Ligand code: SF4
């Protein structure tokens with residue numbers, strides 16, 4: 001199956017339950033941002049710019065654990081900022097899993113191997129033979145060092161401290177926007193792509209589920225993304241999400257002021273998004289892309305959808321962010337208040353007309369993916385439900401084998417690096433645009 005049966009069935013039964021109850025609006029995925037601090041400064045990231053005054057602030061563990069209960073979403077995407085910096089991330093992850101929800105840890109992967117070593121150390125005192133065998137495999141692939149192995153053998157620093165362990169409802173969701181050169185350029189630091197690959201390999205070896213998430217910008221070469229998916233197929237990953245970028249006001253301002261880049265050279269219009277995604281339906285037959293075929297038809301320009309941002313709400317330090325993950329007009333005290341106070345009819349694009357000018361070029365996953373199953377009747381076509389079921393209960397595409405021949409390390413590894421920092425990034429991005 002494209003997505004594990006238990007998880008697909010859980011989400012499907014949740015949605016069917018709400019439909020039978022005729023619930024007007026409900027949450028399917030919670031975007032939980034326990035903090036906005038990040039160790040990277042990716043070009044185009046709205047989060048670290050919009051919330052740049054609250055980078056030191058974090059949500060309490062209690063508030064974080066209450067948020068999924070408040071909105072009821074069966075799936076929680078823990079994002080940020082970089083969630084692995086959050087001081088209670090292990091307790092948060094385990095707490096949400098204990099609520100019976102699916103967790104996606106959206107990370108730039110820089111701290112993943114450290115967290116997985118902590119998991120191994122926690123098991124060493126009780127299962128030394130198993131951990132030794134895992135370490136032998138990891139050492140062979142140079143995914144840990146001899147020093148790391150020695151540290152793991154010392155066991156946990158605090159035996160009562162929680163760790164992030166493999167779990168049927170848990171996914172690492174690694175941010176990857178291209179192969180080495182482009183990814184490192186977008187995240188404005190060399191070596192990040194390589195670390196992502198090492199972390200994903202280690203995670204698979206230890207039995208974790210691993211997905212990737214990719215944002216498409218104007219200068220993204222879709223052939224490169226296709227090659228990236230071929231390459232990732234060789235790592236045995238569990239799925240990929242892909243979404244067009246959104247032109248955050250804060251990110252646009254940062255681009256002009258810090259990088260001397262023109263935002264119109266970086267972000268997509270609706271027409272450009274359709275052009276970029278014209279082959280997405282073919283890709284879903286070749287790669288384990290996660291989502292719904294109706295959303296992919298929308299991205300490819302074959303149909304219209306209206307925005308259902310209420311289905312993927314965002315909870316952060318300010319409260320429940322309205323109207324959506326991308327735009328901030330207000331923060332509310334509860335999910336119910338968000339549902340009641342946001343004037344939903346004022347947002348989105350209907351029949352080609354943007355109800356709010358900031359929505360004009362938006363086709364992002366967090367606004368439109370849920371519309372494929374929950375959207376307004378004007379979106380519905382006969383056979384949609386069956387199409388979505390068939391897709392998600394259908395077989396997962398197998399790797400073609402072409403990934404072995406992809407030149408993934410086409411940046412600093414092959415001597416084609418760029419110096420870290422905005423100055424060099426500006427030069428290269430300006431050249432690519
Ligand atoms: S890793 Fe994520 S949160 Fe951090 S700067 Fe990049 S896009 Fe933003």
Ligand code: SF4
Nearest residue numbers: 307324347359362367
């Ligand atoms: S169309 Fe996009 S920007 Fe507008 S409300 Fe929906 S998700 Fe937000």
